[in-house]
Amino acid sequence: MPPLALLMIILGITMGTLMVTSANHWLTAWMGLELNMISIIPMIAKQKHLRSTESATKYFLTQATASAIMLFSSALNAWQTGTWDITQLNNKLSSTMMIPALAMKMGAAPAHFLLPEVLQGSTIATALLITTWQKIAPITLLYTVSNHTQSNITLPIGLLSIMVGGWGGINQTQLRKMMAYSSIAHLGWTITATSTAPNIALLNIIIYMTMSTPFFLLLMTTSSKTLQDTTTCWSHSSPSAITMTLLLLSMSGLPPLTGFTPKLLILDSLTTHKLTTLATMMALLSLLSMTFYLRTTYLLTSTAPPTTTQSMMLWRLKPHHNPTTSILTPIALFNITIMPNLLM
Template identity: 40%
Template sequence: MKKSVSNFVFLTTLILGSLISISSNNWMGAWMGLEINLLSFIPLMNNLKNSMSTEASLKYFLVQALASAILLFSVVIMSLFNNIFMNLLNNIDLFNFLMNSSLFMKMGVAPFHFWFPEVIEGMNWMISIILMTWQKLAPMILLSYCISFFYLNFIILFSIFIGSMGGLNQISLRKIMAYSSINHMGWMLSSFLISNYYWLIYFLIYCFLSISVIFNFMKYNIHYLSQTFNLMKFSPILKFIIFCNFLSLGGLPPFSGFFPKWIIIQNLNNYFLITMMVCLTLITLFYYLRVTYSAFMINYSISKWSITISDSKNSLIFNFFSLFGLFFCMIFYTIF
């Protein structure tokens, strides 16, 4: 009872820290909100049943503290020397580069991704959902205030490349989801080149798809690819639906995950950038298809009386909109 109450307090403080950072009208207030968010997230990561949680929480704290120190350094220097070296700062743009780098490190975007897969490997699925969705909200909104578009193009391509190549040889589903998140971060950053409205659409759909995939993994206690074979004792259809959610997260049409990529391809004017993004994302679909091959192609012989379908209404709703939501998204996009 005490643990559940403390987790609720920490979770509430985490949300408030992000909201303080987003709604602040100065960089010091934004930095303070990020620190509140960090200090409330560390206790949530500690899990006595997982020996790797302590190592993961220490890695996360050190990286986030370094990113916060770089952000605070750039803010203080810019506030002290803004009037004296205005022309010099505009020409070099060094401190804007430092600000962007610190926020990229907080999000786990390549080439600052070194900590992200290792930290997720030491977490449970519930905390992984928070790290892959909510923890990216405040840094991305702050990034939209000081974004360097020349620097951004390199980060986009590098993130999609690392997210695509990093998941090729992984057997841990948590690391696969981590590299998939890095890949999606590249697409989300590219939406800043168009409009913040497209970023919001992509972020919401990405959060929904990630939650729908991880919810099934968490419900059936799946952490590695070899454990997916045990899903056949529940239902072959269930296994098929779970891996279709995988393909939806990868952006394969006609699933819902294709919609945010489609609107970015349609509206982004940099043809070289969008061509490279699509080609690199095909590598992500390759290892998704390799993972789902057993569910789609291999036939299993199971006794009829051993098949039990155990599913809830919430899971059915998530799976339905993940697989068949492209039609509703097209109607919404056409109207608005």
């Protein structure tokens, strides 16, 4: 891709997200989301094969549908209340339509079907953008309207996302599809916490982005795309294998790693609001996600010497590591010490 085109795309993605996060008017937020969507599509379709074109088309259709529902919802609210202010989503029907639209924007269930296919048809770098940066704008809007969200909509969407993310990831051998279902499951935890503790929901998605970013960067460094590729990771880069193992265990929510922090806070918030049954179901469904996390960590570590592997070695690896990985990995693994401050 030409440097000027790449610069324009990055500028469009950045400006679109900043427009949404700083907007007070629904039309401004909608324009930011559209700019964000239009900028990411060339990055998805830059590979010259049919799979990437199909992924870009699916992403465009899904995002355009969600934008249309969101625009109709905000126009209906402005018609009924006389204001386009994002924080004044007082119309019940508008609020009912806005939550599924934002869930579709993020790729949460039940509108999750296209996210794994889009990630599989993209490069690992583009998949990183879709699962992290592209979630910032809709999550910001969801956080802004959290006072007007209805729990009978957010809780089923969140629970269904956790269930779909766990079940869908078990059958995957492609790492990008597995991370897509992991993103769906973590979005389920975020959406569920929105109606009871929006600040904790925001903390949950920030921690997930902090954990998934170095994992994707390590996938790019080790040229790993499938579970079979992870079996050779220890042989040519044992520090990368250990780091990826810890990151996966953190994403699964095992203490004392970072991923345990938001899940514990969300379960505590749900129990406080007398939603113990829902909290129990979420904790049990998270075991589904833990299954494919542990399977991947087993493949990463079980091929350590003197165990032999039947897979071909991955030669011609990049000789350098991304410095971002070294910065984000300690934050993604060992900030469990912030727990007492969060509980106060």
